[in-house]
Amino acid sequence: DVKVTQSSRYLVKRTGEKVFLECVQDMDHENMFWYRQDPGLGLRLIYFSYDVKMKEKGDIPEGYSVSREKKERFSLILESASTNQTSMYLCASSFRSGQGASNQPQHFGDGTRLSIL
Amino acid sequence: SQQGEEDPQALSIQEGENATMNCSYKTSINNLQWYRQNSGRGLVHLILIRSNEREKHSGRLRVTLDTSKKSSSLLITASRAADTASYFCATGAFTGTASKLTFGTGTRLQVTL
Numbered sequence: 001d002v003k004v005t006q007s008s009r010y011l012v013k014r015t016g017e018k019v020f021l022e023c024v025q026d027m028d029h030e031n032m033f034w035y036r037q038d039p040g041l042g043l044r045l046i047y048f049s050y051d052v053k054m055k056e057k058g059d060i061p062e063g064y065s066v067s068r069e070k071k072e073r074f075s076l077i078l079e080s081a082s083t084n085q086t087s088m089y090l091c092a093s094s095f096r097s098g099q100g101a102s103n104q105p106q107h108f109g110d111g112t113r114l115s116i117l
Numbered sequence: 118s119q120q121g122e123e124d125p126q127a128l129s130i131q132e133g134e135n136a137t138m139n140c141s142y143k144t145s146i147n148n149l150q151w152y153r154q155n156s157g158r159g160l161v162h163l164i165l166i167r168s169n170e171r172e173k174h175s176g177r178l179r180v181t182l183d184t185s186k187k188s189s190s191l192l193i194t195a196s197r198a199a200d201t202a203s204y205f206c207a208t209g210a211f212t213g214t215a216s217k218l219t220f221g222t223g224t225r226l227q228v229t230l
Contacts, residue, residue, distance in 0.1 A: 004159070035220075042205065042222035043160075058217075090159055103148055103209030106218060108159030 003027075006091050006109040013116055019078040021112050023091030030096035032074035033106065034058075034066065037088040049074055050096060081116045088113050122221050123206060129227040136193040138224040140206030141186075148209045149182055149189050150218065153202045160205065163191075196228045 007022035025032065033048040035058075045058030049068040063085060067075045074093075078085055092106040124139045140149070148167045152160040166173045166182045166189065173180045179192040193200055203225050207218040 040222060043220040045217065045219070048217065092160075097211075103150070103165075103211075103218060105150060105162035105165060106160075107162070110159045111157075 004091055004093055004107050004109040006089075006112050008112050009110065011112055011114045013078075013081050013114065015081060015083060015116060017078075017081045019081050019114070019116075021076040021078075021089055021091075021114070023074045023076070023093075023109060024072055025074075025091075025093040025107070026072065027093065027107070028071065029093035029107075030071075031094045031104075031106075032068065033092040033094075034064075034074065034076045035090045035092065036060070036085075037090055037111070043090065046076065083116050086114060086116045123204070123224045125224060126222070127225045127227070129229065130196055132196060132198055132228055132230050134196055136196050136200070136226055136228070138191045138204050138206075138226070140189045140191070140221055142189075142206075142208045142221075143187065144208075144210075146184075146208045146210060149180075150207045150209065151178075151180060151189075151191050152205045152207060152220075154205065154223070155202045163204075193226075196226075198228050198230055200226060201228045202226060 004025045013019050034046045035043040037043050044060050046064050047066040049055045055066050065077045089112045091109045094104040094106045097104050122141050150165045151163045154160045164175045164180050166180050177194045182189045203223045205220050205223045207220045
C-alpha cells in the first residue's frame with residue numbers, strides 16, 4: 001500500500017515564525033501536492049511538484065513556498081506564519097499522467113493540524 | 118476556484134438505507150474522482166470515472182457521470198455505520214506540466230444504527 005507520511009499530526013507555532021511541514025511518500029510517485037482544508041471551503045491547492053526541484057503554484061500560493069530536493073520528500077514552508085494560516089494541511093502524491101490521459105488517483109497523508117497563535 | 122459543488126452538504130440516514138450524493142462542475146474534465154475522508158484523517162480514493170464513461174461500480178458504490186449536465190452522483194447502497202464520513206468529488210485537468218485535481222466542499226454523511 002502507498003504510504004504518505006506527514007511529520008506532525010498537530011503543530012502550534014507563533015506569528016512570524018518560519019514553519020516547515022514535511023511529507024514523505026514511499027511509492028516513487030512523480031507528483032506531490034500540498035493542500036489546505038478549511039471548513040466550508042473544501043481542499044484548496046497551495047503548490048504541487050511534478051519532479052525533483054520542479055514546482056508549480058496552485059490556487060492559493062501566497063505566503064507559502066515549497067522545496068523538493070528528493071523525489072520522495074516535499075516540504076511546505078510558511079515564510080512568516082500568520083494567524084490566517086491556521087488550518088489543516090494535507091499532503092498527497094500520485095503517479096504522473098500525460099496530457100489527454102486520465103489523472104491518477106492521489107494518495108493522502110493524515111494531515112497536520114497547524115495552529116498559529 | 119472551486120470546480121465541484123456537492124449536494125447535499127449534509128446527509129443523515131439509517132443503516133441499511135441508500136445514500137446518494139451529487140456533484141456539479143463547471144468546465145470540461147478528463148475524469149471525475151470521488152474520495153472519502155474520515156474525521157481527522159486524510160482523504161482516501163474511492164473511484165475514478167473517465168469523461169467517456171457513464172456509469173461505474175465498485176462494491177457497494179455506484180458512480181454516474183453526465184457530461185452534458187456537468188454532473189455526477191455517488192450512490193452508496195446498504196449503508197453501514199462505518200460509511201460515516203465526508204465525501205468529496207474532484208475533477209481532473211492537465212495544466213501542461215502536471216495533472217491537477219480540484220475538489221468540491223464535500224458532503225457529510227452520517228449513518229446511524
